[in-house]
Amino acid sequence: MAVVRSMNKMYGVCFHVVRQTAGLKASRLLQHRAFRVSVVQGQQPFDSTLEKPQFPGASAEFVDTLDFIQPNVISGIPVYRVMDRQGNIINPTQDPQLSKETVLNFYQKMTLLNTMDRILYESQRQGRISFYMTNYGEEGTHIGSAAALDPRDLVFGQYREAGVLMYRGFPLDLFMAQCYANADDLGKGRQMPVHYGSKDLNFVTISSPLATQIPQAAGAAYAVKRENMNRAVICYFGEGAASEGDAHAGFNFSATLECPLIFFCRNNGYAISTPTNEQYRGDGIAARGPGYGMLSIRVDGNDVFAVYNATKEARRRAVAENQPFLIEAMTYRIGHHSTSDDSSAYRSVDEVNYWDKQDHPISRLRHYMTARGWWSEDDERSWRKQSRKTVMEAFERAEKRLKPNPELMFTDVYQEMTPGLNKQRESMWRHVKQYKEHYPLDLYVK
Numbered sequence: 001m002a003v004v005r006s007m008n009k010m011y012g013v014c015f016h017v018v019r020q021t022a023g024l025k026a027s028r029l030l031q032h033r034a035f036r037v038s039v040v041q042g043q044q045p046f047d048s049t050l051e052k053p054q055f056p057g058a059s060a061e062f063v064d065t066l067d068f069i070q071p072n073v074i075s076g077i078p079v080y081r082v083m084d085r086q087g088n089i090i091n092p093t094q095d096p097q098l099s100k101e102t103v104l105n106f107y108q109k110m111t112l113l114n115t116m117d118r119i120l121y122e123s124q125r126q127g128r129i130s131f132y133m134t135n136y137g138e139e140g141t142h143i144g145s146a147a148a149l150d151p152r153d154l155v156f157g158q159y160r161e162a163g164v165l166m167y168r169g170f171p172l173d174l175f176m177a178q179c180y181a182n183a184d185d186l187g188k189g190r191q192m193p194v195h196y197g198s199k200d201l202n203f204v205t206i207s208s209p210l211a212t213q214i215p216q217a218a219g220a221a222y223a224v225k226r227e228n229m230n231r232a233v234i235c236y237f238g239e240g241a242a243s244e245g246d247a248h249a250g251f252n253f254s255a256t257l258e259c260p261l262i263f264f265c266r267n268n269g270y271a272i273s274t275p276t277n278e279q280y281r282g283d284g285i286a287a288r289g290p291g292y293g294m295l296s297i298r299v300d301g302n303d304v305f306a307v308y309n310a311t312k313e314a315r316r317r318a319v320a321e322n323q324p325f326l327i328e329a330m331t332y333r334i335g336h337h338s339t340s341d342d343s344s345a346y347r348s349v350d351e352v353n354y355w356d357k358q359d360h361p362i363s364r365l366r367h368y369m370t371a372r373g374w375w376s377e378d379d380e381r382s383w384r385k386q387s388r389k390t391v392m393e394a395f396e397r398a399e400k401r402l403k404p405n406p407e408l409m410f411t412d413v414y415q416e417m418t419p420g421l422n423k424q425r426e427s428m429w430r431h432v433k434q435y436k437e438h439y440p441l442d443l444y445v446k
C-alpha cells in the first residue's frame with residue numbers, strides 16, 4: 001500500500017508540474033521539473049538531462065524518444081577484398097606482397113585440393129567409397145586462412161575445410177586412407193569419409209554433429225591462453241551451423257573468457273537446400289559478432305589475399321590481446337552439399353555456373369600470377385597432369401590397402417577396454433569364426 005501511495009503522489013506531482021509550466025520554454029521546463037522532483041524526494045537538486053544510467057548490464061546514455069534499432073540488412077557490413085575478379089590489386093596498400101614461391105604454393109594447394117575432390121567424388125559415384133563432400137569454390141577460404149596461421153595453432157573444423165589440412169602438409173595417402181577407412185587411417189576406419197584429423201598437424205578430428213566444435217574451440221582457446229605459448233585457435237563453421245545453440249555458447253564464452261580464438265565462418269549461401277534467407281534475417285553472421293563484443297570482419301572468400309590479410313591480423317591481435325575475432329568469408333558452394341545431394345533440385349544451373357566460371361578463387365589467383373609472368377599455359381598443363389598423377393597414385397595405393405582389424409571396433413571406446421566390451425569382442429570372434437564364409441575377412445588386417 002505504501003508503494004501505491006507514493007506512486008500516486010509522484011504521478012500527481014508530475015501532472016501538477018506539467019500544468020503549471022505549460023508556458024515555459026523547453027530548457028526552463030526541464031530545470032523546473034528537475035527542481036520540483038528533487039523537492040518532492042527531499043534530495044539534493046539535480047538536472048535529469050545530466051543523469052547517467054546506472055544499470056550494471058550496459059554502458060549507455062538515456063534517450064527521451066522511443067526508437068527501435070533498425071537492423072541494417074540492405075546495405076550490410078562491407079566485403080573486404082584485395083583483388084578484383086581479374087586478379088588486379090585494387091588498393092596497393094593492401095597487397096600482402098607475398099613472394100612468387102608463396103603464391104605458387106597457394107595456387108598448387110588450391111588446385112591439388114580441387115583435383116583430389118574430383119577423383120574422390122567420382123570414386124564415390126562408382127561406389128568405391130561410401131560418401132564424399134567436395135570443397136569446390138571454397139579453396140581460397142582454406143588456403144588463405146591456413147597460410148596466415150602458425151602451424152602450432154589449433155584448428156577445429158566442420159567438414160568442408162580439407163584445404164587447411166592440405167596446406168599443413170597432410171599427405172594425400174592419409175586423406176585417401178580416411179575416405180577408404182583402410183588400415184592406414186589415423187581414425188582406424190571408424191568414421192565416415194571426410195572426417196579427418198591429425199594430432200601432429202594440430203587439426204582436431206571432425207565430427208558430424210554441427211557446431212559442437214564451436215564451444216569446444218572456446219575451451220581449447222582458454223587452455224591455450226593459460227599455457228601462454230603464443231598460440232591461437234581457429235574454428236571453422238558454415239553459416240548454417242551458426243544457427244545452432246552451440247554457436248551462441250561458443251561466441252559468448254570466448255568473449256567473456258577472453259580467448260585467443262578466430263571464428264571463421266564460411267558463408268557459402270546454402271546449408272544443404274536451405275538458402276541464407278531461410279537461415280537468418282540479420283546481416284549475415286558478421287553482424288552478430290559485435291553483439292557478443294567481438295571484433296568482426298566480412299571478407300571476399302574468393303579472394304585468397306583478402307582471407308589471408310584478415311586472418312593474419314585477427315591472429316596477431318587475438319594472441320596479443322586475448323580476445324576472439326569473427327571472420328565471415330563470403331563464398332559460394334559450387335558443388336552439391338555432399339554425394340547424397342542433388343542440388344539441381346533447389347537451385348539453378350545458371351547460378352552455379354556464374355560462380356564456377358565468372359568468380360572462382362582459383363581463376364582469380366591464376367589471373368594474378370599470369371599478369372606477373374609467374375604462370376603460363378604450359379605451367380598449367382604440366383601441373384594439372386602432374387597433380388592428377390600424384391592423386392591417382394595415392395588413390396590406387398589406398399584402394400589396395402587392407403581394412404583395419406575388426407577388433408578395433410571395441411578399442412578406444414574407453415581408454416581401457418571394459419569387461420563388458422571384452423565379452424562382446426570375444427563373442428564377435430566366435431560368431432565370425434562360425435560363419436566365416438559370410439564375411440569378407442580377407443579384406444581385413446588379421
Ligand SMILES: Cc1ncc(C[n+]2csc(CCOP(=O)(O)OP(=O)(O)O)c2C)c(N)n1
Binds near residue numbers: 160208238271
Ligand atoms: C546437429 C546437426 N543437425 C543437422 C545436421 C545435418 N546437416 C549436415 S550438414 C548440414 C548443413 C550445414 O550447412 P552449413 O553449416 O552452411 O555448411 P556447408 O555444408 O554449407 O559447408 C546439416 C543440416 C548435422 N550434421 N548436425
